[in-house]
Structures are given as structure tokens and as C-alpha cells.
Amino acid sequence: MGTEPETRLTEVELKLMDQEQAIADLSDMVNKQWQLIENLTAQLTSAKSRIVTLESHMPEGAQQAEKPPHY
Numbered sequence: 001m002g003t004e005p006e007t008r009l010t011e012v013e014l015k016l017m018d019q020e021q022a023i024a025d026l027s028d029m030v031n032k033q034w035q036l037i038e039n040l041t042a043q044l045t046s047a048k049s050r051i052v053t054l055e056s057h058m059p060e061g062a063q064q065a066e067k068p069p070h071y
Contacts, residue, residue: 003011
């Protein structure tokens with residue numbers, strides 16, 4: 001005839017616990033990815049700054065890329 005209400009409630013509680021764990025795992029993953037994105041953004045900003053500094057100290061005309069001799 002169907003399952004008892006207590007059995008159904010237990011099944012729902014187990015599914016809810018699984019979903020809560022999945023949400024917690026996804027939240028942790030998103031947090032780690034966000035930290036990685038912030039780290040990479042900081043590295044990129046630093047690298048861009050270094051490139052600008054290096055280019056500003058290059059002799060005039062050397063900043064433009066020259067074509068290789070085979071062109």
C-alpha cells in the first residue's frame with residue numbers, strides 16, 4: 001500500500017542531508033576558485049606593470065616589434 005510516513009520522512013531527511021553536503025562542497029569549490037582568480041589577477045596586474053616599466057626603459061624605436069628577416 002505505500003510506505004509508512006516515518007520511512008518517507010527518513011528518506012527525505014537523508015536526501016536533504018546529501019543536498020546540504022553537496023551545497024557545502026560546491027561552496028568550498030567556488031571559494032577556492034575565487035581565491036585562485038584573485039591570485040591570478042594580482043599576478044597579471046604585476047606582470048603588466050613590469051612590462052610597462054621595461055618598455056619605458058627601452059631605447060626609442062626598440063619598442064616596436066621588428067619583422068624577422070625572412071619576411
